[in-house]
Amino acid sequence: MKKKKENLRDIDIKAHSGGDSHDDGHNHGSPESVSNFKTYLPAIFSFVLLIIGIAIDYFDVFLFFEGWVHIVWYTVAYVPVGFPVIKEGWNSIKNGDLFTEFLLMSIATLGAFAIGEYPEGVAVMLFYAVGELFQSAAVNRAKGNIRGLLDVRPNEALVYRDGVFISVNPETLQIGEKIQVRVGEKIPLDGKLLSNKASVNTAAITGESKPDTIATGDKVFAGSINLDGVIEIETTKEFKDSSIARILDMVQNATSQKSKTELFIRKFARIYTPIVVFLAIGLTFFPYFFVDDYVFRDWLYRALIFLVISCPCALVISIPLGYFGGLGAASRNGILFKGASFLDAMTKVNTVVMDKTGTVTKGVFKIKEVVNSLDFEEAEFMGYLMAMEEQSTHPIAKAILEYKAEGEDFEVSEVSEIAGKGLKGTVNGKIVLVGNKILMTSNGIDVPSGTDTIVESIVMVGIDGQFAGYVTIADELKDDAHQAIKEIRESGISKIIMLSGDKDSITQQIAKELGIDWAKGGLLPEDKLNEVEQLKKQQSTKVAFIGDGINDTPVLAASDVGIAMGGLGSDVAIETADVIIQNDQPSKIARAIRIGRSTRKIVWQNIILAFGVKIIVLILSAGGLATMWEAVFADVGVALLAILNAVRLQKMKWQNKVQ
Missing domain, CATH: 3.40.50.1000 (HAD superfamily/HAD-like)
Known part of the structure; x- marks a missing residue:
């Protein structure tokens, strides 16, 4: 199972500022709440120190708040949110991945400290950390929509062995064993119902919340919930081949199959980030050769703003999240x-x-019409037909045998199958033919010409050399x-x-x-x-x-x-x-199309939003018209807007709605 959990993490996002304590995206009680609070505690601590520091600077009420005290105060505010990012950037460099968003943020904020812009350095890293927390929460929500399927996987089964029902791991069950499922329990393996009837919730399998009523011999699927009375089931598949195991495997592996857009963004980010770093270096030093009143500190500040704006977080995060949300929305709809x-x-x-x-169509044949040409009651006519069809294994024979006929017993003998034509035999002493027109005519029986226009499958009956009638068989829509x-x-x-x-x-x-x-x-x-x-x-x-x-x-x-x-x-x-x-409903096809189109629409909205805002603010920063605060919006603000846009996929209602 470890490998599958890693697949679920394949959106390539980490909560750099808070670890993995909130990784499952669910709140299961007070321990989890405490863990979530600890996750946000470093950001809260830094925020409080930053606000106090800015207030002291603005009102200038404490004379001692300058020099080394000033530096230490903002350094203490910076470390809780900055250290995890710097550490992640260093680890990336050691692993050979030099140019990452962690490196960009580290250079930009440490550079702000180097030129004495302490509040802005702390603010940029704080908002970046908060953005990461929000991103992580959104990712965990998307993961939870899919990982929630894991909750429907049965973890025990009551199997009948040695005269008693015993509790075992479902993975140990064999095909053909009898299991018992109590009210409210999950069906552990695919099988067929042995009890008279059952009411089951198949939402985990089909995406439909409406209970399904089934009868003896009907299929039941692993992961369904028994809603009414104790039932018994005969297993027809091993656990690894069951419907719920197959669903989990497909859904989890789906997250590792990247779209072309995702793959492009990944490659783009690897090229884009080093270009941004070198452009920032150029923005710092090249103006020296072209500007008369060149001031190193001013151009370094512009370059640092440039780095913050250029961070590709919005793209790297929101695009995979958009696809992840689309996969989750689809799985919830079966x-x-x-x-x-x-x-x-x-x-x-x-x-x-x-x-x-x-x-x-349902793939289940049923009698549509019974036409009797001789002086027989319908029940008697069907009795002759059914007596013959009991000797056949053809799907049409099965449909005919579902007809409820009452009356005398029929003695059948000397039944033979004529390939491609039908059956011939004796029923209650009468010679009976059951099959197609070729069988009738080859035995000298005249078939009414009107039967040639019948579209449905037709089974004709001849009794003692006379055309006795026919039934039409049709598959239901x-x-x-x-x-x-x-x-x-x-x-x-x-x-x-x-x-x-x-x-x-x-x-x-x-x-x-x-x-x-x-x-x-x-x-x-x-x-x-x-x-x-x-x-x-x-x-x-x-x-x-x-x-x-x-x-x-x-x-x-x-x-x-x-x-x-x-x-x-x-x-x-x-x-x-x-x-x-x-759930075999063809109406879900249109829903799949709508989910796919909505996902792609949101992904492209995020791409345009991220690039559009960044280009505008980059131009402003190069001209000295943007500060670190605009840079924070262009990076973290845009990332959050893109994430909120992607999360919409998980909120949409897909029934009877055309996108």
Whole structure:
């Protein structure tokens, strides 16, 4: 776990003025409150001494407050906030990193002391330290939004062994073991429900706070909370492969996947800082050769102001924090980006391509219509059909067997499967055929011509040489499918396409019902891949593909952004995708786009703010029109404004909102 915690710190920020006592971003009682107070104590101490010193200087009431007393007073005020920064700068130099913001602040403030500007030297370092504390608090808040997921990781499990339930570490459980979960406890491993029913809170998995009611045999996910009664579960995955373990791993590792903007700022800061140092040296000495009334102290003061203004804190801090906030906001909404780079990539998407089954439909077949042509009651007709389908393992057979039929028992014998056509057998002494039109016609049964226009999957029934009727089978649309297409379009996506392995007539019907621009069915995995590759060849087209199955894996990998449905989706698809929708709701796709765009918007606002203010004040300082106080605003003030702007991501409401 140590490695993962280090990943969470990968925003490259340290609380230089206060250590790590407030690192987890949470207040868990009085010990933590005391620790937080100790963190701010050095800054408070320096602030009090600075204010007293400035007041004494201004009112000039104590004659002794001059000379060495004056120097010692401000030195004592400087040390609590200045020493940690100087120490950090020295350590950076020893590690080969010469030009850092710590070095800039150290030179600027010690230089202020050297020319007798003691209050300004203390003030600059104090405000820098306070800025660091605020930055650290904002970072810890962003970390806490993601690290809060760690709190939902179960730490014990009641497993049935040797005739009793015993408490064990969830990591020791094996697949197929029976576990018990009491009210209010977290489900330790993925499994299937053995009890009659259960009500669970899946917020940690899906981002949805609404309780989910499940029945016997349904899937349950690790990290969900049991809300009602003691339940029993049979484990289907080991702890390391469970949903919550997978989520934690992806979210934590996401912070180490830097965006191009972050990587650029890092490289820029390494080049920018030494340039600033040499420019400050030049600003100090070059005017000697060009200015008649050159005064070393005046130009050194300008150079020190230049150094303070040039500190790249606002950029180095606020940009990673912006992306970190975007990742946290997405995870709270049940959307997992595997890195900040994919937040950026999502903003460029203009074409959304989606699979049908399991993406916009539930992937569960149900009987839509029963048509009986002979003189049978519907229950009797379905009895013949179900008696045959009990001999099949086809998904459509499973849908038919869910039909609730009452009546006599049916004796079945001599059932055989005819490949690509259906089943043939004897039920209650009658020869029964169940399958497609080819099966019927090849056995001399006339099929009504009207069945050719039926779009849905159709299962025909022939009894003793006569056409007995048929049932239509359809996959249901997900509850939010219409909303998903509407919101994707409102998010500015220019083209929505559906590619499916299901037959083309069904695909076209679903596409028409949802208002999708273009659709194509009857595709093999390689056909889907070819279609997406053709789209990507079009200039300026950026494709996001949404799928859930193993057959979607090649397309998920080839698209600019691969989005997998994390609930029903296969493990291979989830591993391949760049973005995971944890609760399988396609409406979350538009939300992911909005979060990505809002994150990038805030990041660029911070970049423009930081550069804009710094350039203005740099020009003023070079002309002698800015003091250390303007320099403090250009550095610490701008950094705080950028941080507050980045924190907005963690406050935004994403439901039914288009950015």
